[in-house]
Amino acid sequence: MDKKLDEQTEIDTLNKFYFDCKEQIINGIEYEACIKRPGIFTIKNSNGKVIYSHEDNPFNFEFSDFNGDGYSDILMNYVSNTPGIQELLLFNIQTDKFEFVESFNSYPNSKRINKSHFYYSYHGSGCADNDWGSELYKxxxxxxxxxxxxxxxGCLENDINGIYIYKVNKNDEKLLKYIKREQGYWKGKYDFIAEYWTKNHKMFE
Incomplete structure (x- = not known):
């Protein structure tokens, strides 16, 4: 058989079958989390029992203490048109299991505010990130x-360009502030978002 064909067959096989496992000791128990393609994402405890499974395999994942309680959680990263899309599994010390956080994938690039229970997200909203958004959540x-x-x-040249800040209460949104800006990409938005939410998050409770 042709050598190049052999090499291509091996590459195709590696792309088709993917296996990645990571181990972490949490609360005195060793956990093994694995991506299997074909297959599903699973978490096993030290007894080899599957305590969590997820049919939608992530691109990759990491153990990280997301909520700052001293115990590792799992962040699952996905490839998407919106960078920073993740799913979150929080470790429950009472049950020694991981719990899925609903709608977390709606808050890309989430960051914790200091040592609080408040977080903020960032995402582009089109037009090469000239339009963008950020959400504050608890x-x-x-x-x-x-x-x-x-x-x-900031996408189009019109009178509505600028920054709009809303307070949200379930389905009710109240405009608190409007800051006029010119059309175009604004590289200072990341610092603005971080500083605004860090300084003002408590007024949104």
């Missing part, structure tokens, strides 16, 4: 409560 156990939004518009 994480209580596995429940997310949306509290505020920042919407940045």
């Amino acid at each position: 994480l209580t156990e596995t429940n997310i409560t949306l509290l505020g939004k920042i919407e940045g518009l």
Whole structure:
């Protein structure tokens, strides 16, 4: 058989079958989390028992103490048109299991504010990130409560360009502030988002 054909067959096989496992000791128990393609994402405890499975395999994952309780959680990363899409599994010390956080994938690039239960996201909203958005939310156990939004518009040359800051209460959105800006990409938005939410997050409760 042709050598190049052999090499291509091996590459195709590696691309088709993918296996990645990581181990972590949490609360005195060793856990093994694995991506299997074909297959599903699984977490096993030290007894080899599957305590969690997820049919939608992530691109990759990491153990990380997301909520700052001193115990490792799992962040699953996905390839998407929106960078920073993740799913979150929080470790429950009472059950020694991982719990799925609903709607976490709606808050890309989430960052914790200091040592609080408040977090903020960032995502582009089109037009090469000239339009963008950020959400403030509170994480209580596995429940997310949306509290505020920042919407940045800078795509088109018109009178609505600028930054809109809203307070959110369930389905009700109240505009708190408008900051006029010119059309175009604004590289200072990341610092603005971080500073605004860090300074003002408590007023959104």
